[in-house]
Amino acid sequence: MTPDASALVQPAQVHRDLYTSPAIFALEMQRLWAGSWLFVGHDSQVPAAGDFVTTDLAGQPVLMLRREDGGIGVLHNRCAHKGAPLSTAAAGHADRYLRCPYHGWTYRLDGRLAGIPLKSGLPATADQPARAGYAGSGFEHCPAQDGLTAYGEVASHRGFVFARARPGGPPFDACLGELLQALDLLADRSPQGRLRVAGGVLRTTFAANWKIYLENINDAFHPVTTHASATEAAQGAWGTPPEGTPVPLAMRQLLPFAAGYDFFDQMGGRLLPHGCSVLGTRQSLHTAYTGLGGYAEALQAAHGRERAEAVLRFAPQNVVFYPSMALKGAPQVMRVLRPLAADRTVLEAWAFEAEGAPPELLQSALLYNRQVFSPLSIVAHDDLHLFEGIQRSLAADGNPWVSLHRGAAADADAGAVLPRDVSGIDEALLRHQYQAWAEKMAGPATGAEASP
Ligand code: FES
Ligand SMILES: [Fe+2]
Known part of the structure; x- marks a missing residue:
């Protein structure tokens, strides 16, 4: 059941549950933090295409990286295959592709899926028939083929990069x-x-x-x-x-x-x-x-x-x-x-x-x-x-x-x-x-x- 946050704030006092309740904390991440422009990082941390830093926004692990077009993207740090983080380092560099350390799926710097090892399967050998890859598996209709998920909206000012998970609130400058x-x-x-x-x-x-x-x-x-x-x-x-x-x-x-x-x-x-x-x-x-x-x-x-x-x-x-x-x-x-x-x-x-x-x-x-x-x-x-x-x-x-x-x-x-x-x-x-x-x-x- 969703907790009632409105009962916790009075004009000049607040209830302790607002600090101690795990249910209120979960609701805060979904309603308050996901709907706010949150500071992600500074663009000086990622000067060259492929540079990235990892951080956490509203409880979500994310990557902030410099794309090949010079822009900055904020992506969920979650491989589209089975959810492994693309990186657990605080910062790093990917040449042209991000490569998942688990099974080696690769992604372009804008998050698009670039490659899957053995995508076509393995050809027949003398003692084994061909092993199927993804053909006919329905993969092309699943979310994994979309690659990495963008965190939400991204905006920056004088090098300070902010992101908001849930679109629809006031625009960055107005906010x-x-x-x-x-x-x-x-x-x-x-x-x-x-x-x-x-x-x-x-x-x-x-x-x-x-x-x-x-x-x-x-x-x-x-x-x-x-x-x-x-x-x-x-x-x-x-x-x-x-x-x-x-x-x-x-x-x-x-x-x-x-x-x-x-x-x-x-x-x-x-x-x-x-x-x-x-x-x-x-x-x-x-x-x-x-x-x-x-x-x-x-x-x-x-x-x-x-x-x-x-x-x-x-x-x-x-x-x-x-x-x-x-x-x-x-x-x-x-x-x-x-x-x-x-x-x-x-x-x-x-x-x-x-x-x-x-x-x-x-x-x-x-x-x-x-x-x-x-x-x-x-x-x-x-x-x-x-x-x-x-x-x-x-x-x-x-x-x-x-x-x-x-x-x-x-x-x-x-x-x-x-x-x-x-x-x-x-x-x-x-x-x-x-x-x-x-x-x-x-x-x-x-x-x-x-x-x-
Ligand atoms: S979890 Fe990333 S390639 Fe498998
Ligand atoms: Fe102090």
């Missing part, structure tokens, strides 16, 4: 709206306007629901308490050096976490359609990252003064592309969520190199991911430790509701008008995510959901 400007501002940190994925993707699997992580990305109320241990450690390591001592990059990134409630309140947030948002419209922990000699001039020469200033000003805490991704501008990093189960999620941390920009920008991005988002981070574990505890506690007896009441009295006045600007510490940012969740979960059933 992303203001978020396209965030991608533009990030890409224009390169004087050439081009980004490259740098340093691979850092992955952490944690034992908690994806929404606990995603709401934390919008939660500027937590660093004061959650990250007190990390900031105390950083302050202890930094000590009180003589005035004028240059602040090393690691400290420039960690010390701002010690900001107080006033700072986070003044950060500013913005609610956008489809559950998307910006935290840090006025300031963020990254605002004070200092400029580099010559960089501003290079940006001005490339983009003009006004644009260069806008690019350098762009330092949000997080821009959330609901439900799968959140990016920053400075540093040039982003996080991507790949849910595995109600209580299991993969977090990816990505870093970008802005082509033509000083190498310090790349170093800053790589260092930020290591210090703040990686499995070896001293900051992420403050959060992950709590997330895994929350997941266990929510499954236990007791109050079944999670409170989102901070600032909720203003919601009635604001109505449903979007975009809307809010305080950085207002739980309106969190309520906004769950409104989108409820709307998308009430959406139409997919073919997969309807099938027996």
